[in-house]
Amino acid sequence: MDFSYSPKVVALRERLQAFMDEHIIPNDHLHHEQHAAMPDRWQPVPIVETLKPKAREAGLWNLFLPASHHGAGLTNLEYAPLAEIMGAYPWASEVFNCSAPDTGNMETIERYGTEAHKARWLTPLLAGEIRSCFAMTEPDVASSDATNIQTRITRDGDHYVINGRKWWSSGAGDPRCQVFIVMGKTDPDSPDKHRQQSMILVPRDAPGLVIKRMLPVFGFDDAPHGHAELLFNDVRVPVDNILLGEGRGFEIAQGRLGPGRIHHCMRAIGLAERALAMMCKRALERRPFGKPLADQGVMVDRIAQSRILIDQCRLLTLHAAWRMDTVGNKVARTEIAEIKVAAPDMACQVIDWAIQAHGGGGVTEDFPLAYMYKIARTLRIVDGPDEVHRFQLGRMELNKHRPPRNAGVGQGV
Missing domain, CATH: 1.20.140.10 (Butyryl-CoA Dehydrogenase, subunit A, domain 3)
Structure with missing residues (x-):
């Protein structure tokens, strides 16, 4: 077991820390002040948007994405020390397009999505033009056991119809959020309880998708990111929006x-x-x-x-x-x-x-x-x-x- 950092990672750590020292740490108070003064807290914070082009120019963009020509191509071990540096200031990860749930969603779409999925959602996510949400947890069941999920994804011709209720759906409050990855049951009667669920891509503007409320955490609203309770009322999406196929959730x-x-x-x-x-x-x-x-x-x-x-x-x-x-x-x-x-x-x-x-x-x-x-x-x-x-x-x-x-x-x- 050799955990020493490769020359590539050493160089990235130095560049990332230099960026943090020059742009993130000195602007931490400004970030707080700008956000506090905004008439609508659910809009992007100006300093974050100002720094994103600088991060791209510095080659510090999409560092998280492994084995891909879109990112730095780092392994989990190589990316880990970079995540630590960014993590010291919670708002910093977004500057580098490395914040959750977008990171996991981008990896999911790249690994399991079709070329059409990638063109519609992955490309603008990688460019930082849109954001995303992951909707898995539900309020009506013990979600620590994900086999309890009750949201239904029912086939109807060339569409799937989604009905259910989710919460702690991170990222839903951001006005730039354009796609939701939703986990629900396509085959609730399958004898294999781990083959009952599927994941499907739902556009933000799909009729029947309702953000019921945003959920504060210990009094913090985490705007403009936020954590939402969502309602899916007969939400219809094309069959092609399923990821990998039914039962692969x-x-x-x-x-x-x-x-x-x-x-x-x-x-x-x-x-x-x-x-x-x-x-x-x-x-x-x-x-x-x-x-x-x-x-x-x-x-x-x-x-x-x-x-x-x-x-x-x-x-x-x-x-x-x-x-x-x-x-x-x-x-x-x-x-x-x-x-x-x-x-x-x-x-x-x-x-x-x-x-x-x-x-x-x-x-x-x-x-x-x-x-x-x-x-x-x-x-x-x-x-x-x-x-x-x-x-x-x-x-x-x-x-x-x-x-x-x-x-x-x-x-x-």
Whole structure:
């Protein structure tokens, strides 16, 4: 296992960090101020749009897309450190056209879409001209078990008719969102519960598609991106909009979610690194009871523990990325599950300690820590809650020690 960065990745990291230092970090307050002053928060933030052409000119565009002439052609292991750098500032990923759910949707359309799908939706997504939404989770069922999905996709001649209700459909609030990837059941009676579902492309202007409401997260609306509750009322789309064919939804989901979990986890590590830096700076500046916080044993201990936790999670995530690149997502499911639990939990802890170091200021919007905590805490639910991944990990570990099914046969046992 060699996690050293190739010369190509070293050069990209340097260029990306230089761009962050010149354009993202100095404009962080401007981004907040511009967004707060906008009469309509659901419109693109000007500084983001200003920086996108600069990122393209710098060759820092669509870095996430593997094995493709459209992107940088990076492996999961190569892209991981770049995701970490971008992740420190949550609005930065969009500047490089590397933000969710567009990244996963672009990978899905490129991997599973037809040439017509690519021409209509992938090309403008890659150019940053439109945005997209992924609609899978539903409010009426326990969506931690995706086989519970109830949205129906019913064949009617040359069309599919979609009926159902989704929520936490990220990206739907953006006025540039033009396509939804929707997961629903085409064959609810199939004896194979993992062949009941399909994924289909739905244009934003399809009659019957309604954005019922936008859902705040811990009081943050995440505009102009947002998370929506959607209604599909007899939404008709051409049969050709199905991805791969009926019953392939779970197959697509597994291909889509693996790389996305690397992205999420590395961005969480980037957040944690920023929180640790803020904690250290605060500890050196503040003087309770006549001496710096940095002289308090508990603070030094938390800083040290944060360093350990971050480095552990980085190595764990890079290992998972390496396994995905070398043996594939299915074989690497143990490592993927491990990082999906470990990285958000780590980020929550480090950010929580940073909040504590900032006292009352830590829970206000004077500092970004409350918003950062919101992101990390939400990650413990999205793409499968901690409990599901732990349960899967526990079963896989137990299976290593179970006796073979036919053990003892013919031996008088």
